Amino acid sequence: xxxxxxxxxxxxxxxxxxxxxxxxxxQPRDVLRMVLTPYRATDELIARYRGLxxxxxxxxxxxVDIVVAPDFGTAADMLVDGRADFxxxxxxxxxxxxxRAKLHALAADAMVGRPGTGLIITRNTSRVSTLEQLKGKQFxxxxxxxxxGFLGPWANLQSKGFDPATLFSYRFLGSHDAVIKAVxxxxxxxxxxxxxxxxxxxxxxxxxxxxxxxxTETSRMPGDVFAASxxxxxxxxxxxxxxxLALSWDSSDDKKVxxxxxxxxxxxxxxxxxxxxxxxxxxIKGP
Numbered sequence: 537x538x539x540x541x542x543x544x545x546x547x548x549x550x551x552x553x554x555x556x557x558x559x560x561x562x563q564p565r566d567v568l569r570m571v572l573t574p575y576r577a578t579d580e581l582i583a584r585y586r587g588l589x590x591x592x593x594x595x596x597x598x599x600v601d602i603v604v605a606p607d608f609g610t611a612a613d614m615l616v617d618g619r620a621d622f623x624x625x626x627x628x629x630x631x632x633x634x635x636r637a638k639l640h641a642l643a644a645d646a647m648v649g650r651p652g653t654g655l656i657i658t659r660n661t662s663r664v665s666t667l668e669q670l671k672g673k674q675f676x677x678x679x680x681x682x683x684x685g686f687l688g689p690w691a692n693l694q695s696k697g698f699d700p701a702t703l704f705s706y707r708f709l710g711s712h713d714a715v716i717k718a719v720x721x722x723x724x725x726x727x728x729x730x731x732x733x734x735x736x737x738x739x740x741x742x743x744x745x746x747x748x749x750x751x752t753e754t755s756r757m758p759g760d761v762f763a764a765s766x767x768x769x770x771x772x773x774x775x776x777x778x779x780x781l782a783l784s785w786d787s788s789d790d791k792k793v794x795x796x797x798x799x800x801x802x803x804x805x806x807x808x809x810x811x812x813x814x815x816x817x818x819x820i821k822g823p
Contacts (some may be wrong), residue, residue, distance in 0.1 A: 567599045568592075568772075571614045571623030573681075573760070575711055578604040584796040591793050595779035596772050607710070608681035615639055615765045622764035622776060628813040629681040630761040635814070638766045640773045643780035643802035645759030651731040654684035654692070654754040657719055658726040660747050667696060667751055675706040676715045676727035683813060684730035685712055688754040691816045696752075701820070713737075720747065732798070758809040762802070 570589055572581050582602045593600040603620055605611035612633035614620035622642065625633065633639050658664045664673060678685025686708075693700045700706070704725075709715050712733035718724045731753065738746045762780055764773050783790045785800035794800055 567601050569601050569603050569620040571603045571605050571611050571620035573608050573611045574604050587793040592776055592779055595775045608679040618765055618767050621768050624760050624762050626681050627683045627758050627810050628687055630763055631810045631814050640764040641805035642762040642777045644761045644805045645799055646801040646803040647759045648800035652756040653731040654688035655731055655734050656689050656728050656751045657748050660749050664725055670704050673704045673725035675704040676709045676718045676724040678712055679708055683757045685728050687813055687816050688757050689728035692754045
């Protein structure tokens with residue numbers, strides 16, 4: 537159904553996707569591997585997601601190991617080629633993976649209480665106070681597969697008549713926190729981050745007042761997606777999907793699982809909400 541929806545949305549062609557590479561032993565794993573996007577430090581992510589991994593382990597009837605990918609795109613690669621069984625992907629990584637293999641969409645972040653937008657920020661002391669003044673400056677994005685830290689802000693600039701490829705020099709810094717730190721240190725003149733990451737940083741430094749200035753904010757974007765490898769048995773896919781969709785912040789037990797990962801609920805995936813990301817990515821010319 538998801539592949540058909542992507543074809544209807546103009547994201548995929550009707551040609552069959554690339555076949556996923558089977559596991560080396562050709563047999564299901566005794567331990568499921570859950571891959572995560574490295575939006576925070578590895579040890580912190582493993583600690584935050586351990587409760588969810590245990591909950592999904594109980595649902596699937598197998599232990600779940602947590603693996604943190606080296607970058608946003610590799611998380612999708614690991615599901616496509618079978619190095620991981622399921623995991624949480626950024627929106628663009630999800631649709632990019634769907635182009636190459638029939639990944640199973642399990643559930644999406646319902647974005648309850650989360651703005652879901654991206655920001656372009658600079659220092660309060662910077663001479664850059666408008667988007668026009670970004671010309672010729674150094675700019676930091678998060679990752680090629682980040683929606684709020686790359687594709688959304690890129691599209692926002694395009695909608696305002698700018699060509700980011702020629703407006704400034706840019707590089708990818710790997711995480712939202714890294715972009716904020718680079719802006720603060722002056723390593724870059726401005727950068728793109730999620731509103732969620734910015735608000736979290738601002739709350740932690742509220743006593744001193746924020747030294748950052750917001751230049752623009754994107755429209756709301758869809759949430760991250762839990763997806764599974766095409767090789768995962770249907771019964772396991774169903775069990776994981778049901779367990780994710782059943783989580784509710786209103787339950788005290790579920791709250792203990794959801795709070796550490798900054799989620800309040802999951803919902804069914806509406807793939808049409810994600811199609812535009814491939815169109816934006818396809819329009820980008822640059823390093």
